[in-house]
Amino acid sequence: MARPKLPISATILVKNAQDTLQECLDSLQEFDEIILLDNGSSDDTLTIAREFNAIYGNLVIHTSEFIGFGALKNLAVSYARNDWILSIDSDEVLESTTLVRLKELFGTLDSKDLDSKTSESSALDSKNPKTPQTPTPPPNTLYALPRKNLYNGEWIKACGWYPDFVTRVFHKDYTRFNDNIVHESIMLPKDARLVRLDSGLKHYAYDNITHLLQKLQTYSSLWAEQNTHKSASPLKAIVRGGWSFVRNYFFKKGFLYGYKGFVISVCNALGVFFKYMKLYEATLPKKPRSCSLIITTYNQKERLALVLDSVRELAVLPTEVLIADDGSTEDTKALVESYARDFPCKLGHIWHEDRGFRLSAIRNAAIREAKGEYIIIIDGDMILHPFFVADHLAFATPKVFLQGSRVIVDSHTSESMLQARSEENAYKRVFTLGGLKARRCKILSHLVYATSRVDSKFFAQKDFIKGIRGCNMSFFKADCEAINGFNESFIGWGREDSEFVARFLFNGGALRRLKFAGIAYHIYHPENTRDMLESNHQIYLETIHTKAKFCRYGLKDL
Known part of the structure; x- marks a missing residue:
């Protein structure tokens, strides 16, 4: 006569578990149902499962991609036909005394079980009341099993490996696993009755140090992915990792297990260190992998030549340099072509017909052509410090408009430099100018950056942000595209940069200042005519009034 099956569905997640699955399944022969959820095994895992089912007929195989351990375990439970669930891992084995105890609790104990049952197997943890001998425990009862972790x-x-109680037996209509990607656990409602059994699972935790390090890397990466809402720093990683070793090796007596205790303590500490460092790196602002330097110009080939000379000597070169030409004559094109022959990076020339001052339009044309993730825009009369691009990229942050500053070169120095432009390194004459403002200082630049944040709330008190200049600015191309680029409604000089920044802020971005870094030297020239400033200012005020995030005429006409 067949022995009664235990009215519990055992659920197992598997992926390449051929080394431990057979013993795990053998311990579950007397369960009414085994749900095996495969996560893409490529070894003999599924062969073992099918051969087991051919003998015992109680195993059902399902498959799923990895969606997080909590979600996968809930998915496996959803396939179960029984109300009661035993969740077990493929590297765990249910001990025979635990099987007898579960059969006793669920009313399927027979004479053979009674013969093998020991007094120890029916004893509960002394801190918990005895579990009533009823065929169907109340749904709010959950059972925690101690694990014997093997190295x-x-x-x-x-x-810290023992006692290692894990809650694994529960009623599927009463509770479920949380949705954690890793370190998932069964949720405990307020009225839950948790019973700790005195026998549980044998767990093949780690075969050797290689196995331990492999799992350490996997789980620390998943933990970092799951906990992006938490804070992390290198200091926290070092302190918590160091304390983990001290706690496990000394206070939790790892030293009693020789080299194994030392290896486990070190790896536990490394796991803590790595998960916080991975979290720290994951929460760092995205840095661009490519950069386009856009240089605007109009019939200033002598100044442009000096600027290109300074670009040649940059410590960090942009991916490409694009000359945004607002209608210059052929001599500017010839200059760019001559430089392009031996320029250290790609040098392109974007030109449109001269129909007046159309700075926004030529900037948009260059941005459309740009291949870089990050855009730096300067005027064609800005000589660049060797670390100009490196500094912009160091502070580059998504949703941040970076406003650089300039060092004004006096008219005398500008004129003498232009006259000597054919001399090698003539542009370097400006590097001795500017005083403190022209000195790179990492501490001061970070201080200015950290304290200069401006967002759209600014416009609740004032309608104009001072110091917005297109001669030295940068942003992620995607953030520019999100607001449709520069507003081509502007004709003539004035306010096109401020209006761009306003839409940038209304779209959830922020303005930050770049000083004592990203240094550029402005070659002197007479100021542009301001004939159109008043009408341009009205366009700007309309953007502020409507809190516009887009412009009608920009990168794309809306």
Whole structure:
């Protein structure tokens, strides 16, 4: 006569578990149902499962891509036909005394079980009341099983590995696993009755140090992905990792297990260190992998030549340099072509017909052509410090408009430099000018950046942000595209940069200042005519009034 099956569905997640799955399944022979959810095994895992089912007929195989351990375990439970669930991992084995105890709790104990049952197997943890001998425990009862964690075959009772109670038996209509990607657990409602059994699972935790390090890397990466809402820093990683070693090796007696205790304590500490460092790196602002330097110009080939000379000597070159030409004559094109022959990076020339001052339009044309993730825009009369691009990229942050500053070169120095432009390194004459403002200082530049944030709330008190200049600015191309670029409604000089920044802020961005870094030297020239300033200012005020995020005429006509 067949022995009664335990009315519990055992659920198992598997991926390449051929080394431990057979013993795990053998311990579950007397369960009414086994749900095996495969996550893309490429070894003999599924062969073992099918052969087991051919003998015992109680195993059902399902498949799923990885969606997080919590979600996968809930998915496996959803396939179960029984109300009661045992969740077990493929590297765990249900001990025979635990099987007898579960059969006793669920009313399927028979004479053979009674013969093998020991007094120890029916004893509960002394801190918990005895579980009533009823065929169907109340749904709010959950059972926690102690795990015997093995390292290279040895049961380790130190390093926080024992007692290691895991809640694994529960009623599927009463509770479920949380949705954690890793370190998932069964949720405990307020009226839950948690019973700790005195026998549980044998767990083949780690075969050797290689196995331990592999799992350490996997789980620390998943933990960092899951906990992006938490704060992390290198200091926190070092302190918490160091304390983990001290706690596990000394206070939790890892030293009693020789080299194994030392290896486990070190790896536990590394796991803590790596998960916080991975979280720290994951929460750092995205840095661009490519950069386009756009240089605007109009019939200033002598100044442009000096600027290109300074670009040649940059410590960090942009991916490409694009000359945004607002209608210059052929001599500017010839100059660009001559430089392009041996320029250290790609040098392109974007030109449109001269129909007056159309700076926004030529900037948009260059941005459309740009291949870089990050855009730096300067005027064609700005000589660049060797670390100009490096500094912009160091502070580059998504949703941040970076406003650089300039060092004004006096008219005398500008004129003498232009006259000597054919001399090698003539542009370097400006590097001795500017005083403190022209000195790179990492501490001061970070201080200015951290304290200069401006967002759209600014416009609740004032309608104009001072110091917005297109001669030295940068942003992610995607953020520019999100607001449709520069507003081509502007004709003539004035306010096109301020209006761009306003829409940038209304779209959820922020303005930050770049000083004592990203230094550029402005070659002197007479100021542009301001004939159109008043009408341009009205366009700007309309953007402020409507809190516009887009412009009608920009990168794309809306």
